[in-house]
Amino acid sequence: EIVMTQSPATLSVSPGERATLSCRASQSVSSNLAWYQQKPGQAPRLLIYGASTRATGIPARFSGSGSGTEFTLTISSLQSEDFAVYYCQQYNNWPYSFGQGTKLEIK
Amino acid sequence: EVQLVESGGGLVQPGGSLRLSCAASGFTFSSYWMSWVRQAPGKGLEWVANIKQDGSEKYYVDSVKGRFTISRDNAKNSLYLQMNSLRAEDTAVYYCARDPGAIDYVGTFDIWGQGTMVTVSS
Numbered sequence: 001e002i003v004m005t006q007s008p009a010t011l012s013v014s015p016g017e018r019a020t021l022s023c024r025a026s027q028s029v030s031s032n033l034a035w036y037q038q039k040p041g042q043a044p045r046l047l048i049y050g051a052s053t054r055a056t057g058i059p060a061r062f063s064g065s066g067s068g069t070e071f072t073l074t075i076s077s078l079q080s081e082d083f084a085v086y087y088c089q090q091y092n093n094w095p096y097s098f099g100q101g102t103k104l105e106i107k
Numbered sequence: 108e109v110q111l112v113e114s115g116g117g118l119v120q121p122g123g124s125l126r127l128s129c130a131a132s133g134f135t136f137s138s139y140w141m142s143w144v145r146q147a148p149g150k151g152l153e154w155v156a157n158i159k160q161d162g163s164e165k166y167y168v169d170s171v172k173g174r175f176t177i178s179r180d181n182a183k184n185s186l187y188l189q190m191n192s193l194r195a196e197d198t199a200v201y202y203c204a205r206d207p208g209a210i211d212y213v214g215t216f217d218i219w220g221q222g223t224m225v226t227v228s229s
Contacts, residue, residue, distance in 0.1 A: 032214060034214075034215045034216075036152075036216075042221075043202055043219035043220065043221055043222055044152065044202075044216070044219055045219070046215060046216060046217045049207075049213070049215045055217060056217075087151060087152055089152070089215070091213065091214025091215055092214075094166055095154055095166075095168045095169070096154040096214060097154070098151055098152040098153065098154070099151070100151045101151050101152075
């Protein structure tokens with residue numbers, strides 16, 4: 001099973017600033033990497049797939065990069081609605097696996 | 108509106124059974140792979156099982172193999188998860204989720220239900 005490790009566990013950033021979240025896979029997942037956003041009491045929402053392609057309706061301030069084992073989610077200018085937990089997920093191998101999440105909180 | 112609505116969660120004793128349902132609307136249910144994903148309280152996400160459009164292929168995470176069965180009824184636009192021999196560690200919110208691939212699976216989840224809570228406790 002592929003283990004996904006996200007860092008940091010918690011990230012404190014001020015509104016308007018840039019946030020950079022990291023995700024590492026225990027073995028190569030090629031570009032089969034997705035990012036999700038989850039707010040309290042809500043289901044996750046797909047943000048990015050294919051490591052760098054924004055899902056339908058996702059604002060351009062969200063961008064993804066990386067391949068192989070190292071991936072990054074960048075939010076260029078944080079809005080109030082962006083403070084949430086973010087998960088990466090590999091879908092290169094079954095079983096699909098998620099990272100443990102990064103909580104993005106207001107500084 | 109594209110929508111998934113889960114039901115069937117509740118409190119069950121260890122060793123007991125529960126059947127979850129997920130009603131789909133707003134899209135051609137029979138065209139998509141579907142999955143169940145769970146989230147233990149305060150924890151991260153765990154993919155549980157998925158099923159091909161016609162039900163001919165099913166896959167499970169090791170921790171539920173032999174205990175859980177995923178199924179679907181395309182005539183009723185519904186997905187199911189039969190959970191037997193439940194354990195405390197199965198306590199979680201269970202989400203049904205759609206794979207966006209309309210022909211073959213992609214592996215991501217673009218539509219999610221609101222989730223249904225399953226609590227396994229004596």
